[in-house]
Amino acid sequence: MSRYDHLDESAVRVRPSRRGSRPRTKERPAHDDAVEGLVIGVDRGRYTVRLDERSATAMRARELGRKSIVVGDHVGLVGDTSGGPDALARIVRVLPRSSVLRRSADDSDRVERVIVANADQMVIVTALTNPEPRPRMIDRCLVAAYDAGLTPLLVLTKSDLASPDHLLGIYAPLNVPAVVTSLDPDTGLGAGVEEVLEHLLGKVSVFVGHSGVGKSTLVNALVPDAHRATGGVNVVTGRGRHTSTSAVALEVPGGGWVVDTPGVRSFGLGHVDPSTFIEHFPDLAQGAAKCPRGCSHDEEECALDAWVAAGHAGPSGAARLESLRRLLRSRTSDS
Numbered sequence: 001m002s003r004y005d006h007l008d009e010s011a012v013r014v015r016p017s018r019r020g021s022r023p024r025t026k027e028r029p030a031h032d033d034a035v036e037g038l039v040i041g042v043d044r045g046r047y048t049v050r051l052d053e054r055s056a057t058a059m060r061a062r063e064l065g066r067k068s069i070v071v072g073d074h075v076g077l078v079g080d081t082s083g084g085p086d087a088l089a090r091i092v093r094v095l096p097r098s099s100v101l102r103r104s105a106d107d108s109d110r111v112e113r114v115i116v117a118n119a120d121q122m123v124i125v126t127a128l129t130n131p132e133p134r135p136r137m138i139d140r141c142l143v144a145a146y147d148a149g150l151t152p153l154l155v156l157t158k159s160d161l162a163s164p165d166h167l168l169g170i171y172a173p174l175n176v177p178a179v180v181t182s183l184d185p186d187t188g189l190g191a192g193v194e195e196v197l198e199h200l201l202g203k204v205s206v207f208v209g210h211s212g213v214g215k216s217t218l219v220n221a222l223v224p225d226a227h228r229a230t231g232g233v234n235v236v237t238g239r240g241r242h243t244s245t246s247a248v249a250l251e252v253p254g255g256g257w258v259v260d261t262p263g264v265r266s267f268g269l270g271h272v273d274p275s276t277f278i279e280h281f282p283d284l285a286q287g288a289a290k291c292p293r294g295c296s297h298d299e300e301e302c303a304l305d306a307w308v309a310a311g312h313a314g315p316s317g318a319a320r321l322e323s324l325r326r327l328l329r330s331r332t333s334d335s
């Protein structure tokens, strides 16, 4: 007889189950002796997990099934977590994620392609010249950041070669914070590093950028022992640039993590729901209440034009509406 039998079912919506009547101690999760750590590297089925003062190498436990484990994941470890040369621990748990950044999640793509978990910020690294900046690429990154719930930060490199004014002008209406840098790749010295560091403190920041923009040079300046290979030759190994494509988390002096994503050049945005874009434009969101149902905000019936024209979104309203529409279009254009 169940302990709920004396209760009227209509009053209490608890169904007694065999599971529910088990002694409580048996309901504890398995491996409650697991220690928690942060995944900072993934390489061919081996995970580097940062524990308090050391790093352990781990493999995934069979019981995790196909669940992905990526850089930034908080995991539970059992087994040999000593971090010694031959020590191998097992990841038995992946804790709930506060954010996921996906490479692509098209409907046709059945494999989960999470690149980084639990990131707070996306640092979009763009050169002011050599290679020329590509605003559409930046827009796509912004959309991916907003979609994943990450705060964007623009870093405009090589300001010794070109002025940032034009690009800063394009992004001013979006209120995206921007830092301009100029670095000597040999010494790591130059302008803007301190300012970037301030934005990184206490956060997990994913760095994205096209080849040649100076991302490695920047990461090396931010994380002195990062040794990311820069254009040409790896100063550490003397060999050519490494071709690793997996993400890695590097600890920022002062607190925080830089997640470098070699090989990640863009994001599939097919899964992004355009109706959520407007949430990132609070000054426009109110005006959207007058839009027809299902308005894309990029069509003739959109009420935002009138809202902005009436001055409800302030003096920069028109520029912000234009920016919103540019982001909406970046979703469907390849770049």
Ligand SMILES: Nc1nc2c(ncn2[C@@H]2O[C@H](COP(=O)(O)OP(=O)(O)OP(=O)(O)O)[C@@H](O)[C@H]2O)c(=O)[nH]1
Binding pocket: 157, 158, 159, 160, 161, 181, 182, 183, 184, 185, 209, 210, 211, 212, 213, 214, 215, 216, 217, 218, 229, 230, 231, 232, 241
């Ligand atoms: N003039 C100038 N050159 C820079 C600056 N930052 C980086 N560079 C140069 O730009 C080139 C590319 O820099 P990297 O740091 O290797 O660029 P990356 O974005 O990591 O590119 P990949 O290694 O291909 O991923 C190198 O030749 C650097 O020396 C800068 O602030 N000013």
Ligand SMILES: [Zn+2]
Binding pocket: 288, 291, 292, 295, 296, 297, 298, 301, 302, 303, 304
């Ligand atoms: Zn609309």
